Amino acid sequence: MTAVGASAERREGREKVTGTARYAAEQPLPGRLFARPVPAAIVRGRVTDIDDTAALALPGVVTVLTHRNAPRLASADDATLAVLQDPEVPNRGWFVALVVADSPEAARAGAAAVRVTCVEDKHDVTLTATHPQAYVPEKINGMFPGVRELGDPDGAFADADVRVDVGYQVPPLHNHPMEPHASTAHWDGERLTVHTSSQGTTAVRAVLGTMFGLADERITVVAEHVGGGFGSKGTPRPDVVLAAMAAWHTGRPVTVVLPRRVLPTSVGHRASTLHRLRLGADSDGRLTSLVHEVTTYTSRIKEFVEYAGMPARIMYAAPNLRSRHHVVRLDVPTPSWMRAPGEAPGMYALESALDELAEALGMDPVEVRVRNEPDAEPDSGKPFSSRHLVECLREGARRFGWSDRDPRPRTRSAGPLLLGTGVAAATYPVQVYPSRAAARALPDGSFLVEVNAADIGTGARTVLAQAAADALQAPLERVRIHVGNSDLPPAPLAGGSSGTASWGWAVHDACTRLAAQLAEHQGPLPDEGLEARADTKGAADAESPFARHAFGAHFAEVSVDTVTGEVRVRRLLGVYAAGRILNPRTARSQFVGGMTMGLGMALTEGSTLDPAFGDFTESDLAAYHVPAHADVPDIEAHWIHEDDPHLNPLGGKGIGEIGIVGTAAALGNAVHHATGVRFRELPLTPDRVLTGLLETPRHPVPAG
Amino acid sequence: METFAYVRAGSLAEAAEAFATHPGARYLGGGTNLVDLMKLGVERPTALVDVTRLPLDEVTELPDGSLRIGALVRNSDLAAHPRVRDRYPVLSQAVLAGASGQLRNAATTGGNLLQRTRCPYFQDVSKPCNKREPGSGCAARDGVHRDHAVLGYSEHCIATHPSDMAVALAALDAEVELYGTAGVRRVAAAEFHRLPGEEPERDTVIEPGELVTAVLLPAATAGLPSAYRKARDRASYAFALASVAVVLEVADGVVARVGIAFGALSHRPWRARRAEEALLGAAPTRAAFERAAELELSEARPLRDNAYKVPLAHNLAVDVLTRLVPHEPGPDGPPPHEPGSREEDS
Secondary structure (H helix, E strand, O other), X not given: OOOOOOOOOOOOHHHHXXXXXXXXXXXXXXXXXXXXXXXXXXXXXXXXXXXOHHHHHOOOEEEEEEOOOOOOOOOOXXXXXXXXXXXXXXOOXXXXXXXXXXXXXXXXXXXXXOEEEEEEOOOOOOOOOOOOOOEOOOEEOOOEEOEEEEOOHHHHHHHOOEEEEEEEEEOOEXXXXXXXXEEEEEEEOOEEEEEEOOOOHHHHHHHHHHHHOOOHHHEEEEOOOOOOOOOOOOOOOHHHHHHHHHHHHHOOOEEEEOOHHHHHHHOOOEOOEEEEEEEEEOOOOOEEEEEEEEEEEEOOOOOXXXXXXXXXXXXXXXXXXXXXXXXXXXXXXXXXXXXXXXXXXXXXXXXXXXXXXXXXXXXXXXXXXXXXOOOOOOOOOOXXXXXXXXHHHHHHHHHHOHHHOOOOOOOEEEOOEEXXXXXXXXXXXXXXXXXXXXXXXXXXXXXXXXXXXXXOOOOHHHHHHHHHHHXXXXXXXXXXXXXXXXXXXXXXXXXXOOHHHHHHHHHHHHHHHHHHHXXXXXXXXXXXXXXXXXXXXXXXXXXXOOEOEEEEEEEEEEEEEOOOOOEEEEEEEEEEEOEOOOOHHHHHHHXXXXXXXXXXXHHHOOOOEOOOOOOEOXXXXXXXXXXXXXXXXXXEEEEOOOOOOOOOOOOEOOOOOHHHOOHHHHHXXXXXXXXXXXXXXXXXOHHHHHHHHHHOOOOOOOOO | OOOOEXXXXXXXXXXXXXXXXXXXXXXXXXXXXXXXXXXXXXXXXOEEEEOOOOOOOOXXXXXXXXXXXXXXXXXXXXXXXXXXXXXXXXXXHHHHHOOOHHHHHHOEHHHHHHOOOOXXXXXXXXXXXXXXXXXXXXXXXXXXXXXXXXXXOEOOEOOOOOOOHHHHHXXXXXXXXXXXXXXXXXXXXXXXXXXXXXXXXXXEOOOOOOEEEEEEEXXXXXXXXXXXXXXXXOOOOOOOOEEEEEEEEEEOOEEEEEEEEEEOOOOOOEEOHHHHHHHEOOOOOHHHHHHHHHHHHOOOOOOOOOOOHHHHHHHHHHHHHXXXXXXXXXXXXXXXXXXXXXXXXX
């Protein structure tokens, strides 16, 4: 039996549940100070005066940093990191000062006492589908074309037997990891050490090196334990820059913890998206045209585009196809990565529209998807390395009991509750990036594997040790693994569901090499042991001749209360084809976590950009409703065996994000099936649902 | 948060004295709302007078059959108390519908009554709010106000009171006992909270220095059929979008006594007197409940984005009233259904 594929226990589980795991803010360095940022209370303009007299007079306040006295930093690629460098305020919540004090309480009091005077310019934070400043980006986030077109989508749509032309809206969404963004920095001469909550410290080191003008070997960035990120810690955020600046300025260690209420405006969020879907099909249910138009916003200082049109390029065999993004620069906090950026909102819209098409055709929604299964990736024409969407749909339908479903909407009830079921497909691209790793055999018979992976709660440490054990042909308990420190062999971030594939490839290569060295080695090992290193550059980033994606299917059952409009989930089931599953125990957690986040996106998580104030109304966890236990019912994650030789030595496709993709559509489709009403704006909260039920003429509920 | 003095009171007199000698003091109970507001800079007390050691943590049965709830009885203990569960189920249900288990373990009966609105503009000191800073304006009026009032608001404030417990107390004809330098007085729970009017900064009729010492549940509503229902965004815990507490006694085929209070519709628990009047002496039919709810809610003046609250409150009231009628199919239709029943394809 191999270690990979076994349900190995999470390596740091005991430390975490007993509270001994140390996070970025829990670094009790002698003389440590605590700093708290002061957010701007205007939407757009500039600071004209900062009066810190009252703050400095408070007991415990050491200093106040502003654009006037903060260290000058070189520019990084990311304008959101240029904090306290100039008086400009690009959005509400932008940090205009940092109060450094000898306790968190004193820093909080100091921050409240800083008086900031600003001049305010006119602002616009309201996204509309017809915004006059909307433009089509040539490249989305430097990666994908903003628009792709095949054939004649408009002509084919006009000629289609059956047409669906619908709009959907997804509000802004927040990552809100359990651990807020936090960093502790200290300088030893011109050497900087930072503990930070990050999805990848190699990238943090590079950015700090640029900004502070330091070579790599003068910076160490540590992220031993990370309490979640969901994309919002993928690249450095202002906390780490502020901590390093304040530590430099004061000559003492400084911890910056961003308060929960400032996270929505300061660490990125998922921008809202407006979708227009036009689907044309022949009477047999074959798509003849698929058009997905997305309108979203970015900030004035950085272009980030939620690429929600991407799934349309790979999902279905439509000969005429257009996916196009429109983006508007608004005076909003800069949006950024959030779990399944693009795919999560994009598949909500696409999979909801497909359900509408199935209804218009009078076809089963599973069968519509099966009928439009492509032979090759529609956009690129490349063959798929593996694609088992149909198998996921069939297996999910079997487990869920889909065949018993009466397709007519609003036909099932239990007292005042209307019941319904829905399905949606899921997809997420396979991504893999070059990484390095080192493996060392020690004289005591143990092995030490080093790679600067980030374990953000996923179980990366555990799975990489499993990969190492197999390559070394050693028992799992003899393998130690070090991750989360930029002094280790450099590695890409935990993002894009790419971590395990990228790091695991390098670990596999290093361990395989070490095993070969050991096989050749004669006699006892030297004291320092025997080491092998690997670098997957050139292999991991080689262009693949295949289109590589994970697929899945989500099935949901909901109840809708006709008294209140409350939607509650009865069952949620996912089936995935994501290559080899390396650790069923930690994988299941990832799938279930993703589905839970999708449930929140569908039903409870809503955020509002306040048109007058330019920030988000729902700024704490009492108002931004992340689903908790009573909201998450019977939830099941399954996977099918998938052997794909075109991925990486471990054979996994990445599983961190696919669970959120399509879940909201499955739930929305179930709500339609329950009620007969099509809701096209998330989340499906009682205000919307009850209003929809009241506005729609009621079909009688058949008796019996 | 700013530095403040801390005084632990050993008696009511000590508490009142400490309050009087520290201008700008606040009484501290469970602290679940006050401490949050201090962190936000909304509350800036110079002193906290900790009253949690006062002997006010008992539920006592009085000779007249009423129940006295000490102001320091924790929300969890109140909800779980056998007498409360037996005689005032609406109260137990309302308390359990509020907050989370952890918060209910800390929060007190008195503190629950005195919690402040969760209006996002009230909680954000960088924005105008007449309740927090009289005269600064109401940002919610034209802002984000899906959760705000539809009844009894003023041009100065459209906030709602967030308590679930207080809604049940209003329907039960409970009283709030207040201790102050002028002595002890009792106020009807339904009159304890104010409408905002010209003074939105005043949530209740409490006078400076007065301390809630108890809540009294009257014998008159003990044992009557009663229930609470709350609609919310999230099943696990969330403030109400609308809620209703109902106490209903049917005798000889007519409504003999009824108390209806709505939550999350107004600056205070909204006692539905007009609906109650319409129902007294009437046959307890669904049609009568519909008419009564309509009558009460005809006063509602929804804002741009909260019109849904009117039908929601209407549905909740009719649903709970109907459920509380002793089961005999009326002429107006089939018997009411049990919520949460699992039989399908009915």
